Amino acid sequence: MIDRTCKETPDFNLCVSLLNSDPRGSSADTSGLALILVDKIKVLAIKTLNEINGLHKIRPELKHALGECSRKYKTILQADVPEAIEALTKGVPKFAEDGVIDAGVEASACEEGFKGKSPLTSLTKSMQKISSVTRAIVRMLL
Template structure:
């Protein structure tokens, strides 16, 4: 899987996460996954891509409930499209690019996840009912992007 040394190094998560915009979130997410302690930097990035996927699915579930509950259908439909793009384009692109050793394409995909979540947030005139989900997606995607950028330096 990886071009990076030090699998099984407990410090790898902490050292890798230090170089991200949100080290505490990074450590929390990676230590919560059983793969985190036995993988390399590429594997850590893949774990975070899985978190992006899970969060996008959670956001879509909430969006569908809000639509059924009579929320702002136009804005919610736009957000549904944003999160579907994350699931059908960004997550597969990031995952495949990491597995094939092409971190630049993975970085582009995680960057796009931030754009999609930001776009969703901007769909609402006034208070968005998805602020927590959108901010959470941006946070995770920015951490993933920072880890992927470390692969570009190897």
């Protein structure tokens, strides 16, 4: 199921890696796979927020951009992830897609705020990739 589903996403290897790293993946249906990936978005958002908080202390010149990123990643955690989980749980994938898309948009907006000198590039690129893979799977439910 994981291989077949991941072949329909923009990043087969990332998809397989993420889903195989979760014990629920081997027995999940498409909706369950999407929920696993939404959990991965949540974990990455928490990791990124922790990184932002650490950078606040050592990179005061980036205070404004880091503050903007902090707000964007809090939006991912407080709005986008809960919206996607609720929608997938209730069988309304369109709203799940909205939340997943927004997580990628928030990450992109964070990155742009640094004007090419972002200390968060690897994390924001990861969020964009995971969001893209998750969206592809959510779209299979539409």
